[in-house]
Amino acid sequence: MDDLTAKKELEQMPSGINPNFESLHKVFPSSAYLRAHAPKNVPRFSFEYGDTGAGADVGIQHNWAAFDAIKVVPRYGAITTVPPTEVELFGTRYAAPIGIAPMGGPSLVWPGADLIMAKAAQRARVPYTLGVAGGASIEEVAKVAPDVFWLQLYRFYQNDHAIGFDLIKRATAAGVKALALTIDVPVRTTRTRESYAGLGREFQPNLRMMYEMAIRPKWLLALLRNGYPRFATIRQYTRAGASTNEVIGFARKNMGGVFSWEEVARYRDRWKGPMLVKGILHPADAEKAVSLGIEGVWVSNHGGRQIEALTPSIDVLPAIVSAVGQKATVVLDSGIRSGQDVMRALALGAKAAFAGKSFLWAVGALGDAGPGHLIDLYIDELRSSLGQIGARSLDEARDAVIRHPGAWRFDRND
Ligand SMILES: Cc1cc2nc3c(=O)[nH]c(=O)nc-3n(C[C@H](O)[C@H](O)[C@H](O)COP(=O)(O)O)c2cc1C
Secondary structure (H helix, E strand, C coil): CCHHHHHHHHHHCCCCCCCCHHHHHHHCCCHHHHHHHHHHHCCHHHHHHHHCCCECCHHHHHHHHHHHCCEEECCCCCCCCCCCCCEEECCEEECCCEEECCCCCHHHHCCCHHHHHHHHHHHHCCCEEEECCCCCCHHHHHHHCCCCEEEEECCECHHHHHHHHHHHHHHHHHCCCEEEEECCCCCCCCEHHHHHCCCCCCCCCCHHHHHHHHCCHHHHHHHHHHCCCCCHHHHCCCCCCCCHHHHHHHHHHHECCCCCHHHHHHHHHHCCCCEEEEEECCHHHHHHHHHCCCCEEEECCHHHCCCCCCCCHHHHHHHHHHHHCCCCEEEECCCCCCHHHHHHHHHCCCCEEEECHHHHHHHHHHHHHHHHHHHHHHHHHHHHHHHHHCCCCHHHHCCCEEECCCCCCCCCCC
16 A cells, blocks of 8 residues: 555544444344354355464363453442543553454455454554564554554564564554564464364465355455465565465574563663563563563463463463552453453453454454454443443452452462
């Protein structure tokens, strides 16, 4: 997209809840309906890629069950208005404490998904996090989502982090609002649904996958309009004209492992804006990150996509908030499926909650209109949930009387 078209699109973008919300709500009244509908438009292998967890999905089930188990006792008699949802994160004001988590390859689920999500976030004024392995480039996202743009980095360790440090320069030039270093992908994982659907180490559509694409006209149209997954942020570090598989191979060779704390400190030094470490589940790791000058702790188990045995992030949230909540902004993802879940996360001390998979369900079900509708749904549900428990503000959610059976207590020996 050229600069002028991007600028025009930005100027014409309406803000606030979509005027079509009520009519979309009749057909898609919750994220579950988006998930149920997405496979009708999305080829099976693509849906499986976006929807699956590690192994047999037990981690995802645990994430969902952990949220469902959290119960609140409401207080009545004080509410006069619908609670406002605006929040300040790292010096920027957003319309709600709800964001889009970084994803690699969302454009495999729906061609063009990265930019569709970025535009929806800009319209709604909520954080959008571009995954470094996503389909769009840093520069493209800066054009369509300048006010809400967060970036996630993996560890590009070759040549003493030359690519990682160059990405920081590009992020600075692009005006990225916050940078997240992901630390929870130490090694590759296996996702059985993904493998069974035909996705291997390389992207090589077999006959069945081609048939699945051929019978999904809306998806094909998006492919025609937006093209194949391009890994646009990292593509420029490979040879000009490299194929998608070459870029994937390049990423595999150059990227991987966990940032050591020494490396986190070096990145912290180079990036002048707010920085988060994403994938923290132990309060001691949160304390270590904060001791290095990290302003944000992103509590996450990667949406259950790495290993089934990890604790749900919501179950370690209170311990992490109690360890670092006074010194750092704690945000959370993994298992968010409603504004009610967002309310639970806020009640347990998160400043904001992010979602990944459900935004892929949304774009799969509704194309361009999906992510915006999901943001509207989450905000609407959050307002209603706050009102229901008697909270007049986001902060008051923290006063909720809450039972959290899965909460971890980290004793000295843990
Ligand atoms: C398809 C997909 C790709 C993802 N890729 C990345 C990634 O490249 N970097 C990252 O930090 N997290 C990645 N994640 C994890 C998300 O950022 C987030 O932690 C997770 O999706 C939140 O859980 P939820 O899906 O239950 O909302 C990915 C998630 C999905 C669904």
